[in-house]
Amino acid sequence: MVMSVDLLVFDPVSGASGDMIISALIDLGVDQSRVVDVMESTSDVTVEVSHINKFGIACVRTKVLQRSVESRGYEEVKEHIEGLNIPSEVRADALRVYERLARAESRVHGVSLQDLHFHEVGCDDAIADIVGACTAINLLRPEHIYCNTISLGTGVVETSHGKYPLPAPATLEVIMDSGLPVQQTSVEGELLTPTGAAILAHFVDRHPPPPPMTIRGIGYGAGEAEYEHPNLLRVILVSVEERLVPESIEVLETNIDDVTGEITGHLIDRLLEEGAKDVCIIPVTMKKNRSGQIVQVIAEVHDSAHLAETIIEETGSLGVRIMPARHRLTARRRIDRIQVTINNREYSFRVKIATDTHGKVIDVSAEFDDCREIARRTGIPAKQIIRLVEEKGWKEIEKYNL
Numbered sequence: 001m002v003m004s005v006d007l008l009v010f011d012p013v014s015g016a017s018g019d020m021i022i023s024a025l026i027d028l029g030v031d032q033s034r035v036v037d038v039m040e041s042t043s044d045v046t047v048e049v050s051h052i053n054k055f056g057i058a059c060v061r062t063k064v065l066q067r068s069v070e071s072r073g074y075e076e077v078k079e080h081i082e083g084l085n086i087p088s089e090v091r092a093d094a095l096r097v098y099e100r101l102a103r104a105e106s107r108v109h110g111v112s113l114q115d116l117h118f119h120e121v122g123c124d125d126a127i128a129d130i131v132g133a134c135t136a137i138n139l140l141r142p143e144h145i146y147c148n149t150i151s152l153g154t155g156v157v158e159t160s161h162g163k164y165p166l167p168a169p170a171t172l173e174v175i176m177d178s179g180l181p182v183q184q185t186s187v188e189g190e191l192l193t194p195t196g197a198a199i200l201a202h203f204v205d206r207h208p209p210p211p212p213m214t215i216r217g218i219g220y221g222a223g224e225a226e227y228e229h230p231n232l233l234r235v236i237l238v239s240v241e242e243r244l245v246p247e248s249i250e251v252l253e254t255n256i257d258d259v260t261g262e263i264t265g266h267l268i269d270r271l272l273e274e275g276a277k278d279v280c281i282i283p284v285t286m287k288k289n290r291s292g293q294i295v296q297v298i299a300e301v302h303d304s305a306h307l308a309e310t311i312i313e314e315t316g317s318l319g320v321r322i323m324p325a326r327h328r329l330t331a332r333r334r335i336d337r338i339q340v341t342i343n344n345r346e347y348s349f350r351v352k353i354a355t356d357t358h359g360k361v362i363d364v365s366a367e368f369d370d371c372r373e374i375a376r377r378t379g380i381p382a383k384q385i386i387r388l389v390e391e392k393g394w395k396e397i398e399k400y401n402l
Helices: 018-028 032-041 074-082 088-109 124-140 169-178 194-203 261-273 301-315 368-378 382-400
Strands: 005-011 045-054 057-066 144-147 150-154 156-159 162-165 182-188 214-222 232-240 245-256 278-285 291-300 321-330 332-342 345-355 361-366
Touching (some): 018 232, 074 124, 124 194, 301 321, 345 382
Antiparallel strands (some): 045 057, 245 291, 245 321, 345 361
C-alpha cells in the first residue's frame, strides 16, 4: 500500500502577515484553542479569533490586543522567548524567525545584532503572532512547505522611524535572503509585512510547482486592510502519494570546447561547494566536428543565478541555459558508521543509507574515501573493500532495522 505525504502550500496572492498565517491555518483546521493558549501565554495579550466573510469568501480573522506597547531589543526578545513555557520546537522556530528579522534590520540600520533595537516587531503582539504561527505549523506538521509567488504592495508605510517605502526595507532584506518568489503589484498598501516574510522564509523548504497532488483542505486568513480585492492569504493542504521526496529543481547547461580537464575538474568542485546538487561533464561532437563538452548542473531554483555566474567565470562561456524541471524525486539520505573486520582488524566506515519517505531502505553505499584509505593501508583492491562494507551495511540494517 502506498502511503501519502502531506504538503502545505501557501498562496499569498494578497501578501502575508503573521496574523493572516495564523488565521489561514486555523481555518484549515489547526486546533484554535491550542494556538490561542500559546499566544496568550507569551505576554499580556488577548487573542480574538472570528469567522467573517470577505468578498463572499468565508475566512478567519485573528486580532492580538496588547495592553501596553513595549518595544524590545533583539537580545531582550531572545531572552523573553527563551523564558516562555512553550514547546521546545516552537521556541526554536520562533527564535530562528526572529534571527532572520534581526539580520535584516541590522543591515537596514547599519547596527550590530547586539545593539539592535526592534520597534514594531519587538512588541507583545508581534511576539504573539510569531509564536502563534510557529505553533500552528508545528501542530500541522507537513512533510514539506511550498510558497507560490508573493504579491508586494506599493506606496509608503508609517513606522517609528518615519515613512518608509513599500515593500519595507526589512521585508526586502528577508526576501532577498530567502529566495522566495515575489511579484510587484500596483496595490497601494503593505501586503507583505516583515513578520509574514520572516515566517515564510523560515518554514518554506520547497519551491513551486509541487508534484501532482490531491487537495485535502483549504484555509483562508483575512488581513486587516481593505482593498478592491479580497485581502486573504490562502493555504492548501495536499497529499502526494510518493515514496520518494519531491524536489523542485532547475537544470543548467552550457557548451564548451576549449577548456582543459584541470579547469573542468576545478569547476565541478567549486559548483558542488556553492550548492549544486549534481554536476556532470558530457563529451559531445559540436559543429564543424569539433570535440566539446556539455557542462550540466542540477540546482535548486534559488541557487541557479549564482551557479550560472560561476560557470561563466570559470569557463569563459558566453551563456548558460537554465531549464526548469517540474520536479525530481529523490530518496532520503543519511550517513551512518559501521565497523567491518578485515584481516582480523576492525575498521570504521561511513555508509550512505537511502530510504523512502516511510523509512524503507532503498540502497546502502559505502563512502568511497573511507574505502580507498583502507584499501591503501591493507593492499586489498578498493572494489573488494566496497563490497565488504556494503554487505555488512545490509546485514546491520536487517539485524537492527536501522
